[in-house]
Amino acid sequence: MRSMMCMDEVLSLRSRYVISAIHEDDAIVKSMEKSGKTVVKLNLGDPAVYFQTPQYIVNAFTKALQQGMTHYSDPVGLSRLRHAVSERQRRLYRLDSDIDDIIITQGVSEAIMLTNSILVNPRDSGVLFRPYYPQYLPSLEFCMGKGILGDYDEESGWSADIEGLRKRLRAGKRMKYLIVNNPNNPTGSVMERSLLREIAELAKDYGLVLISDEIYDEIVYNGAHFTSISEVAKGIPYIILNGASKVFSATGFRIGFAIVPGSDSVSLSIKSRLRAMSTLRLSASTPAEYAVAEGILNEHEHEISVSRMTTEIARRINNASRLINESEYMHTVLPRGAFYLFPKLDMKRLKFENDREFEQKLLKEEAVHITRGSGFGIADHIRIVALAPEYVMASAIDRINRFCRKHSKR
Amino acid sequence: MRSMMCMDEVLSLRSRYVISAIHEDDAIVKSMEKSGKTVVKLNLGDPAVYFQTPQYIVNAFTKALQQGMTHYSDPVGLSRLRHAVSERQRRLYRLDSDIDDIIITQGVSEAIMLTNSILVNPRDSGVLFRPYYPQYLPSLEFCMGKGILGDYDEESGWSADIEGLRKRLRAGKRMKYLIVNNPNNPTGSVMERSLLREIAELAKDYGLVLISDEIYDEIVYNGAHFTSISEVAKGIPYIILNGASKVFSATGFRIGFAIVPGSDSVSLSIKSRLRAMSTLRLSASTPAEYAVAEGILNEHEHEISVSRMTTEIARRINNASRLINESEYMHTVLPRGAFYLFPKLDMKRLKFENDREFEQKLLKEEAVHITRGSGFGIADHIRIVALAPEYVMASAIDRINRFCRKHSKR
Numbered sequence: 044m045r046s047m048m049c050m051d052e053v054l055s056l057r058s059r060y061v062i063s064a065i066h067e068d069d070a071i072v073k074s075m076e077k078s079g080k081t082v083v084k085l086n087l088g089d090p091a092v093y094f095q096t097p098q099y100i101v102n103a104f105t106k107a108l109q110q111g112m113t114h115y116s117d118p119v120g121l122s123r124l125r126h127a128v129s130e131r132q133r134r135l136y137r138l139d140s141d142i143d144d145i146i147i148t149q150g151v152s153e154a155i156m157l158t159n160s161i162l163v164n165p166r167d168s169g170v171l172f173r174p175y176y177p178q179y180l181p182s183l184e185f186c187m188g189k190g191i192l193g194d195y196d197e198e199s200g201w202s203a204d205i206e207g208l209r210k211r212l213r214a215g216k217r218m219k220y221l222i223v224n225n226p227n228n229p230t231g232s233v234m235e236r237s238l239l240r241e242i243a244e245l246a247k248d249y250g251l252v253l254i255s256d257e258i259y260d261e262i263v264y265n266g267a268h269f270t271s272i273s274e275v276a277k278g279i280p281y282i283i284l285n286g287a288s289k290v291f292s293a294t295g296f297r298i299g300f301a302i303v304p305g306s307d308s309v310s311l312s313i314k315s316r317l318r319a320m321s322t323l324r325l326s327a328s329t330p331a332e333y334a335v336a337e338g339i340l341n342e343h344e345h346e347i348s349v350s351r352m353t354t355e356i357a358r359r360i361n362n363a364s365r366l367i368n369e370s371e372y373m374h375t376v377l378p379r380g381a382f383y384l385f386p387k388l389d390m391k392r393l394k395f396e397n398d399r400e401f402e403q404k405l406l407k408e409e410a411v412h413i414t415r416g417s418g419f420g421i422a423d424h425i426r427i428v429a430l431a432p433e434y435v436m437a438s439a440i441d442r443i444n445r446f447c448r449k450h451s452k453r
Numbered sequence: 454m455r456s457m458m459c460m461d462e463v464l465s466l467r468s469r470y471v472i473s474a475i476h477e478d479d480a481i482v483k484s485m486e487k488s489g490k491t492v493v494k495l496n497l498g499d500p501a502v503y504f505q506t507p508q509y510i511v512n513a514f515t516k517a518l519q520q521g522m523t524h525y526s527d528p529v530g531l532s533r534l535r536h537a538v539s540e541r542q543r544r545l546y547r548l549d550s551d552i553d554d555i556i557i558t559q560g561v562s563e564a565i566m567l568t569n570s571i572l573v574n575p576r577d578s579g580v581l582f583r584p585y586y587p588q589y590l591p592s593l594e595f596c597m598g599k600g601i602l603g604d605y606d607e608e609s610g611w612s613a614d615i616e617g618l619r620k621r622l623r624a625g626k627r628m629k630y631l632i633v634n635n636p637n638n639p640t641g642s643v644m645e646r647s648l649l650r651e652i653a654e655l656a657k658d659y660g661l662v663l664i665s666d667e668i669y670d671e672i673v674y675n676g677a678h679f680t681s682i683s684e685v686a687k688g689i690p691y692i693i694l695n696g697a698s699k700v701f702s703a704t705g706f707r708i709g710f711a712i713v714p715g716s717d718s719v720s721l722s723i724k725s726r727l728r729a730m731s732t733l734r735l736s737a738s739t740p741a742e743y744a745v746a747e748g749i750l751n752e753h754e755h756e757i758s759v760s761r762m763t764t765e766i767a768r769r770i771n772n773a774s775r776l777i778n779e780s781e782y783m784h785t786v787l788p789r790g791a792f793y794l795f796p797k798l799d800m801k802r803l804k805f806e807n808d809r810e811f812e813q814k815l816l817k818e819e820a821v822h823i824t825r826g827s828g829f830g831i832a833d834h835i836r837i838v839a840l841a842p843e844y845v846m847a848s849a850i851d852r853i854n855r856f857c858r859k860h861s862k863r
Contacts, residue, residue, distance in 0.1 A: 326707070
């Protein structure tokens with residue numbers, strides 16, 4: 044009998060490494076705010092803070108609530124929404140899918156967790172490129188899997204280094220999937236069709252399920268053209284992740300989609316297990332599902348909202364990029380999608396041990412909250428969310444420059 | 454290199470056993486409905502289908518939406534809602550808690566999954582009584598843990614058999630927690646305070662974290678008095694799970710609470726790891742959090758709604774219990790909380806292999822969908838959700854009786 048418990052005995056191993064880098068300094072922010080400070084938060088990619096969720100979507104949500112749509116929905120999602128998602132993928136990417144190919148999740152984060160949970164046994168591997176979205180690796184490790192890391196190459200505008208990755212895959216580990224995020228968080232890169240083809244080829248060669256997180260698909264600019272994985276992945280099993288958070292500026296709705304269009308035996312098994320697994324958490328938010336269905340189906344309203352938002356995001360990103368590239372202490376590749384900047388810090392000129400120290404001191408000294416690049420797997424970088432209005436971004440970048448000068452080696 | 458994948462290679466082991474018994478026959482229901490049949494669904498405990506979510510809560514939800522509360526909230530939940538939950542527990546159970554003791558989750562199901570994930574390593578055990586809520590065991594197994602099963606004893610009105618369980622705990626396995634669900638799904642039992650004290654004592658003796666799922670706490674009747682675990686668990690770490698789904702008739706909102714009031718080192722670690730883990734899925738539904746905060750804080754409106762609903766549930770439960778106990782083929786203990794009936798089938802008189810066959814044939818032949826008892830860990834029983842109006846329940850029980858007569862051995 045144990046009458047006393049020690050903490051290390053009680054907690055699981057997995058609980059020790061699981062935290063999102065984006066939120067790890069929230070406690071510092073809260074205590075600063077408690078003492079009256081205003082913190083400029085450039086850490087969280089939340090468009091709904093700056094771009095109102097379109098009124099027609101809010102109205103559809105309200106209508107569903109007032110009509111009593113407050114019960115559980117089908118664990119795999121409302122059929123009306125699954126129909127809408129299927130139609131959306133057909134319209135945008137000529138994908139032929141069925142509502143049975145689609146599972147509605149509580150945000151893409153749940154879709155990532157569910158996907159890992161049905162694929163990954165202890166000691167299996169998932170393949171991902173760094174910098175990666177900070178949830179990918181913890182969700183894989185949560186299922187006791189390990190990451191095999193390829194690289195996006197900054198010199199070539201954050202293009203994926205396929206040959207470099209191929210060499211690492213020869214090790215013969217139990218590899219389950221390859222995940223890409225396109226348009227990319229944090230780099231803002233948008234993959235060329237030819238590159239996506241190579242990635243699909245790689246997945247085929249190694250028998251990997253290909254997962255494409257396309258949550259920013261309609262937020263592209265600066266001449267980029269987005270290609271969905273469904274346009275190039277022929278004859279291999281793949282999963283598309285998407286949702287309402289970014290393109291519909293509705294992060295707080297918590298609605299994501301997992302789409303598995305294949306009819307090969309692997310795709311069928313994945314669908315079947317995602318369906319089974321989804322019963323464990325009963326359903327997504329029912330009235331939010333009605334709202335997002337309307338968000339998709341009212342193409343006219345959506346087109347107006349998303350193009351207005353994307354134009355404005357492009358303006359903010361381009362301005363902020365220019366200001367950053369005028370700095371002596373950092374440099375960024377110009378993004379072509381999503382709403383993040385991922386500048387490299389000139390650490391030789393700065394008196395910091397690492398980007399973690401940079402993040403925490405910047406927060407404490409200048410009340411600017413960004414996220415360390417090492418949280419995305421790449422040292423000596425920072426991620427800046429560039430959604431705030433121009434004057435906020437300009438002032439924040441000023442403060443970062445002042446901070447760098449103060450901690451400069453010269 | 455693998456150019457072909459076989460299904461067993463691709464899927465994780467955990468994905469094979471994870472499905473909720475409540476939903477496992479959904480595909481049959483869908484195909485019956487497609488062919489024009491009306492299915493009486495008594496499988497899902499969803500009060501919002503029968504009892505409208507109170508209008509004042511729906512209005513608060515609408516207001517939050519119209520005011521633009523559609524962004525992410527804090528991963529641990531909106532402070533307004535955590536304040537409200539803290540006040541609620543103080544008012545109902547004199548629990549002294551702080552907002553830092555509370556995490557808002559996407560339904561209690563997410564709270565169960567998070568709790569398992571921070572506590573359970575592979576080969577660790579969780580202790581639960583059967584019949585158990587069908588999500589408890591898969592969530593534990595999902596984290597590669599094993600269940601140690603105690604029993605609720607039907608003969609004594611589904612009271613927990615503490616001495617029986619104590620014998621099983623002597624085996625010396627790595628035991629992490631003991632979970633109880635009070636009021637109970639599926640039995641409808643409400644634990645006496647003295648019994649809860651014994652359970653707290655047991656948890657203390659074996660160094661187990663005590664988890665109490667109190668989602669039905671305000672839905673008690675037939676003279677029952679509900680005791681929260683916080684009223685008896687002194688000096689041991691414990692977690693209370695609760696949420697908006699049942700008491701506020703708002704299942705489709707997906708809002709749950711995990712409350713960890715202790716200030717001992719184990720409770721502090723649990724809180725800290727729940728907070729960290731919560732960052733991985735960003736947040737719960739923000740406008741729903743505002744709605745549930747109002748649901749709790751407007752005590753007057755809540756009191757009216759919950760007492761009206763509970764009175765009606767008691768009437769439906771008592772009527773359905775009477776009808777079931779008039780049957781020659783089944784018998785139920787009279788519930789005192791929640792809204793389920795868990796009758797024992799007289800299998801000696803029936804030509805069925807098991808309750809799984811009973812469930813599927815009843816669905817196909819009489820279009821009545823109930824859940825097999827074995828899904829809750831107890832053979833030869835069925836769970837009936839008794840939320841539907843009297844005439845629906847009466848007709849369904851008639852059909853079950855007709856079905857039993859048809860498949861009777863005599």
